[in-house]
Amino acid sequence: MEKEEHFLEVLITEEEIQKKVASLGEQVSRDYAGSEHLVLIAVLRGSVYFAVDLSRHLTIPYVLDFIGISSYSGGDPLGIVRITKDLDVNIARKNVLLVEDIVDTGLTLNYLLNNLRTRNPLSLRVCIFLDRPARRIVDIPVDYRGFEIPDVFVVGYGLDYNEKYRNLKSIHVLKDKK
């Protein structure tokens, strides 16, 4: 049923993605060369694909960890965001690179950064795969950026629509039929 409601249009090809991820990996390796204790934190679940690919291009030692937070649901009006899966490593006095698949409003990332800052990391930087600035509410300092995209709904490379399309190797625009 849902498949019939949408169609996909390639926005960023697999080759473009791989090239960009390799270059980001090189850049991160260069910037953190000589510094110790790099912790790569991937935000569950979408950024796992990007974080893993990125880590493959790192030429420096690092620890990979994951963090998960609840998403807003209109049916839970009194709720506030909470950590659903916390870090396993202690990031105090470590260099932290937060890896996120996409930033649009900046609300999630803002919360995560505030949360991580309270744990006294030595440094805290942000690496995002896709930047959709049109919907930004809270400005986020972005240190590494893959692609800036227009205000369209995208899937693939970890990004889903109702848990579908994460496994696509390219980034696609999800469009309504007709």
Add this chain to the structure above:
Amino acid sequence: MGVITVSRQFGSGGEIIARMVADRLGYLLVNREMIEKKLQQYGIPEPDLALFDERNLAAAEQEGEVEGVNEKRRRYLEALHDLFYSMAISKNLVILGRGGQVLFKDFPPALHVKVIAPYESRVERVCKTYNLDEAAAAFLIAEQDRDRQEYLRHVFGADWFDLSFYDLVVNTGLLGMEEAACLIGKATRLKESMDGVTVRELDEWLLDSAEQPPAAHEKDAAPSPFAHSSEEDFARVLDFYRIKWLYEPRTFPLQWDSEGNVTEAFSPDFYLPEQDLYVELTTQRQKLVWKKNKKVRRLKELYPDVNIKVIYERDYRGLLQKYGIEK
């Protein structure tokens, strides 16, 4: 039958002085708002000054429409003249701006005053009165002064800087408001005693009909929390992500009339103190958005240090969908 016309530089305090003089002498203060309302009763709208602009006149001339433009100006001037003189027949008036010094130029008992102030003190006063920074105050002063010059030039063909219109020029950089009002009061009395004009003679100067009492000044109603359900939804999303917010905490004046009354203001929906950011939700259709965009542009001009983000309907729908509020 006494008439005092007050022309002033924006930020010189001229309107306050005019009010003080009117209160002390028991004169009726005639300001732009009152004139506009009364002219509307005559069916005469406030003219679009751009219409009388030289370039527009030249264009109108080429298209053979210059007569139409001149006719509009003539009708406006006549209505203004009739209005002033009909009011003056039954009341003593303090007329703020609106070319009073030109219209009553040959009216013997009239006292014509110009209130000026050094630029720095005007900037300081405008900053204080309207809670603006220096750059915005300077912008506003330039704009208001230009408007006044253009009004006088386009409607009356008169030069705002022509001092021969005035009996008295008061510099509020040197005198306080009190002293300035006192000086104008004394000059009025002096002029009255000098004029040997009889009431009967005055009546001949003045045109017919009595005037209506001034309309009450309209004031915007205070905004109630969450004028729109979309704002409430947005507040919930902010709460969820632990973003501190204030709802409509500040109103930014955007336009003032020549008396310094705020005629247009803008209260952005939210202020996020941690981000030092104002957020305006626009759930209107695209067609109506231009008006809001215009306000936001104006706000950025007057308050360049204020950060504001407009979330348009399309962005907002995307946001709601993202957070599962609306499918």
